[in-house]
Amino acid sequence: MPLTRDEDIIELLTTARIIAMVGASDRPDRASYGVMKFLQGHGYRVIPVNPQITGEHVHGEFVWRELGQIGEPIDIVDIFRRPEAAGDAVDEAIAVGARAVWMQLGVTNEEASARAEAAGLKVVMDRCPKIEIGRLGLAPVGEA
DSSP states (O other): OOOOSHHHHHHHHHHOOEEEEETOOSOTTSHHHHHHHHHHHTTOEEEEEOGGGTTOEETTEEOBSSGGGSOSOOSEEEEOSOHHHHHHHHHHHHHHTOSEEEEOTTOOOHHHHHHHHHTTOEEEOSOOHHHHHHHHTOOOTTOO
């Protein structure tokens, strides 16, 4: 079952440090652009993943084509993709050993969620970490 209890979401957000954002955008009018900036400002390192802008930079971070290229531990894979495309990102998250997958608002994929959970990953669906951080009143990462 995806995480729904506030306590579980708090634990995930307060122990995470590195978030890979699949579907990150370099366009200021896209939600992922603003969410990435917010998460960086809240103390997370956010690594953008988007094959359409590979090699460019978003908010100072190099954009990777796929999760497997990042080469460092990933705590959360934040998925800004259509629900039917989220499964590929979940499979990549499993392959690289991410701790959790977070499907954004409007993104639900029960089959992908089940695969992630079976592989030992925590799953959040149809929520936004920016909204949850605000709603839960969480301090920036690394602060008491």
